[in-house]
Amino acid sequence: MSTVAATTPTTMPTATTSAPTVDATVEPTLAFHDVAKVFATGTRALEDVSIDVRPGEFVSVVGPSGCGKSTLLRLAAGLDAATEGDIDVRADTTSFVFQEATLLEWRTAQRNVELVGELAGVGAAERRRRAAETLELVGLKGFENQHPRALSGGMRMRVSIARALVAEPQLALFDEPFGALDEITRLKMQTELQRLFQLKGFAAMFITHSISEAVYLSSRVLVMSGRPGRIVDDIELPWSYPRSPELRYEPEFGRIVGHLSHALEAHS
Amino acid sequence: MSQNLALKARSAGTDATAAEATAVDAAASTETTTATMAARPARSKGTGGIVRAAWSRALPIVAALLGIIAVWYAVSYLLLSESRRFLLPPPHQVLAETIGNDKIIGPMIAALGQTITVALIGLAIAVVIGMGWAIVMSQWTMAEKILYPYAVILQTIPILALTPLIGIWMGYGLPARIVVCVIIAVFPMISNTLFGLQSATPAAHDLFTLQKATKWQRMTKLMLPAAIPSIFTGLRQSAGLAVIGAIVGDFFFQQGSQGIGGLLRTYTLRLNMEPLFLAIIFTALFGVIVFSIFAALDRVVVGRLFGVATR
Numbered sequence: 001m002s003t004v005a006a007t008t009p010t011t012m013p014t015a016t017t018s019a020p021t022v023d024a025t026v027e028p029t030l031a032f033h034d035v036a037k038v039f040a041t042g043t044r045a046l047e048d049v050s051i052d053v054r055p056g057e058f059v060s061v062v063g064p065s066g067c068g069k070s071t072l073l074r075l076a077a078g079l080d081a082a083t084e085g086d087i088d089v090r091a092d093t094t095s096f097v098f099q100e101a102t103l104l105e106w107r108t109a110q111r112n113v114e115l116v117g118e119l120a121g122v123g124a125a126e127r128r129r130r131a132a133e134t135l136e137l138v139g140l141k142g143f144e145n146q147h148p149r150a151l152s153g154g155m156r157m158r159v160s161i162a163r164a165l166v167a168e169p170q171l172a173l174f175d176e177p178f179g180a181l182d183e184i185t186r187l188k189m190q191t192e193l194q195r196l197f198q199l200k201g202f203a204a205m206f207i208t209h210s211i212s213e214a215v216y217l218s219s220r221v222l223v224m225s226g227r228p229g230r231i232v233d234d235i236e237l238p239w240s241y242p243r244s245p246e247l248r249y250e251p252e253f254g255r256i257v258g259h260l261s262h263a264l265e266a267h268s
Numbered sequence: 269m270s271q272n273l274a275l276k277a278r279s280a281g282t283d284a285t286a287a288e289a290t291a292v293d294a295a296a297s298t299e300t301t302t303a304t305m306a307a308r309p310a311r312s313k314g315t316g317g318i319v320r321a322a323w324s325r326a327l328p329i330v331a332a333l334l335g336i337i338a339v340w341y342a343v344s345y346l347l348l349s350e351s352r353r354f355l356l357p358p359p360h361q362v363l364a365e366t367i368g369n370d371k372i373i374g375p376m377i378a379a380l381g382q383t384i385t386v387a388l389i390g391l392a393i394a395v396v397i398g399m400g401w402a403i404v405m406s407q408w409t410m411a412e413k414i415l416y417p418y419a420v421i422l423q424t425i426p427i428l429a430l431t432p433l434i435g436i437w438m439g440y441g442l443p444a445r446i447v448v449c450v451i452i453a454v455f456p457m458i459s460n461t462l463f464g465l466q467s468a469t470p471a472a473h474d475l476f477t478l479q480k481a482t483k484w485q486r487m488t489k490l491m492l493p494a495a496i497p498s499i500f501t502g503l504r505q506s507a508g509l510a511v512i513g514a515i516v517g518d519f520f521f522q523q524g525s526q527g528i529g530g531l532l533r534t535y536t537l538r539l540n541m542e543p544l545f546l547a548i549i550f551t552a553l554f555g556v557i558v559f560s561i562f563a564a565l566d567r568v569v570v571g572r573l574f575g576v577a578t579r
Binding site for chain 2: 077079094102116
């Protein structure tokens with residue numbers, strides 16, 4: 001790790017090998033224009049934040065804890081209003097994956113996923129079919145009728161992801177979804193999420209405190225400073241999808257993780 | 269060269285990790301499956317399994333009852349001299365002099381029936397009022413601020429001071445007794461339901477907000493289901509209090525037809541020890557039965573709803 005960091009160049013190379021193709025002329029799915037957020041308590045959480053997330057992009061945000069990463073996501077979801085600036089969302093459906101699986105304990109996996117259709121007034125047969133399909137997609141076929149209490153942490157998160165994807169969102173927001181999982185489950189879930197991202201083609205904004213998770217999953221990584229949060233670095237990653245788990249052990253991967261760690265330390 | 273080797277070793281390590289990950293997830297799945305399978309045979313054993321489960325639950329209660337009877341005999345025969353034994357007549361004597369005696373057992377059963385009626389009607393009203401009160405408070409912060417103090421007043425008011433007044437205002441019939449019963453029983457329903465309605469996490473509320481759920485959907489699909497375990501806790505507590513409430517009403521309202529509480533007082537004044545003890549036994553049994561019914565209901569409903577028996 002330290003040897004990698006020592007050889008980190010001061011400037012990052014631009015994408016060379018088969019970078020993910022994102023058309024910069026396409027309207028962004030999510031756009032922040034000079035957004036600031038000041039809480040009622042007077043705390044400045046975000047300042048001067050401008051971000052574009054285009055269709056097909058997987059954008060991760062890393063930052064020190066308490067820097068306003070989650071606030072950023074709540075603003076994007078419309079759960080909170082910005083104090084200054086504009087936020088444009090060009091998506092019919094936006095979904096949100098929470099830190100905890102946030103399942104309704106009294107509903108089976110199947111009925112947890114069906115909830116989305118229920119609230120939107122989708123017919124019973126249709127929402128049943130879609131929920132079953134989505135659960136199969138996240139690898140939970142055979143567990144449809146289990147209650148959350150009978151599922152492991154990883155499986156609960158899979159149900160949560162199925163619930164987010166069942167409505168075919170154009171924009172998916174992730175708030176440190178794997179933070180509570182053990183390392184092995186976490187790596188597995190990263191591979192899984194990458195597969196779903198490729199399959200479904202949603203634009204993703206992903207909050208995490210793990211730099212390697214961000215680098216492995218994302219087409220772009222943004223680094224936020226400590227409070228008030230600003231975007232201090234914006235790195236495009238040079239690899240296309242699908243990415244093999246082995247990528248984590250490539251020297252280039254280590255170099256980029258090192259670079260981001262430095263950026264993070266310098267601004268926390 | 270050595271770097272290359274290290275890299276190879278590393279990637280071999282990755283393979284191992286990946287394999288491990290699969291193994292772990294597989295283990296997790298089998299774990300879940302075995303858990304389910306373990307639960308299923310117990311259920312499919314049918315009545316035999318249920319009887320055994322009921323017996324294992326009842327055993328401590330039976331043991332406790334036997335303990336009480338043993339102590340009762342011990343006090344009656346070892347502690348009290350024969351001249352003072354009337355203070356605590358032994359159990360068989362209590363039963364012998366009351367159960368067979370129509371003049372005692374007849375009125376007592378009638379009185380018990382009346383008290384049970386008051387308790388059940390009072391409980392039903394307390395449940396409706398308590399849940400309604402809590403639902404209103406859960407909808408508006410202002411309503412909670414205004415209404416909660418009244419609930420606390422109901423709880424802290426010395427009911428013994430209020431009961432005679434209720435008798436003067438409402439007479440001494442069943443309505444007055446039911447009112448006393450409701451006042452005593454309603455608070456756990458209010459506080460537990462409110463606690464349950466507020467137990468859904470902020471993230472779960474966010475989920476409903478993101479799906480643009482209506483107030484009605486949020487109440488019926490999130491807040492009420494989340495409150496069900498607490499509501500059952502409230503039911504259990506309120507049921508116990510409803511029994512006490514009905515007896516307190518009886519005790520104060522000697523005028524009018526007597527409930528079991530009224531008989532308790534009469535027997536006490538006349539030092540009718542055997543019937544007094546039978547009345548005490550009846551009221552105690554009534555309380556235990558009501559509590560047990562709601563505890564069992566709680567286990568069945570909450571266990572079924574949440575998939576795994578947790579109590």
